[in-house]
Amino acid sequence: MKKDVPICHHCNQSGGIKKYGITQSGHQRYFCRLCKRTFQTGYFYKGREQYIAAQIERLLSNSFTPEQISAEIQVDLDTVEQHIKILISKR
Ligand SMILES: [Zn+2]
Numbered sequence: 001m002k003k004d005v006p007i008c009h010h011c012n013q014s015g016g017i018k019k020y021g022i023t024q025s026g027h028q029r030y031f032c033r034l035c036k037r038t039f040q041t042g043y044f045y046k047g048r049e050q051y052i053a054a055q056i057e058r059l060l061s062n063s064f065t066p067e068q069i070s071a072e073i074q075v076d077l078d079t080v081e082q083h084i085k086i087l088i089s090k091r
Pocket residue numbers: 008009010011012013032033034035036037
């Protein structure tokens with residue numbers, strides 16, 4: 001099992017995870033064979049997500065609104081708002 005396989009968001013197991021396409025917002029989607037549900041890695045996925053988080057933090061510190069950030073970095077508004085919540089909770 002590779003290290004970057006995520007844990008199922010529904011049953012917290014990693015043993016039955018397989019890739020299941022990409023969502024419209026660009027997230028990797030996974031299917032869990034144990035509980036037969038799909039989930040996406042979302043904002044806590046490393047790599048592109050970390051880059052997005054850094055961009056959002058930078059724009060936020062430049063007084064961009066979530067809508068402006070969404071347009072600027074081509075990420076949907078829900079994702080931007082999720083990141084902002086996390087950034088705020090870290091402070
Ligand atoms: Zn599961």
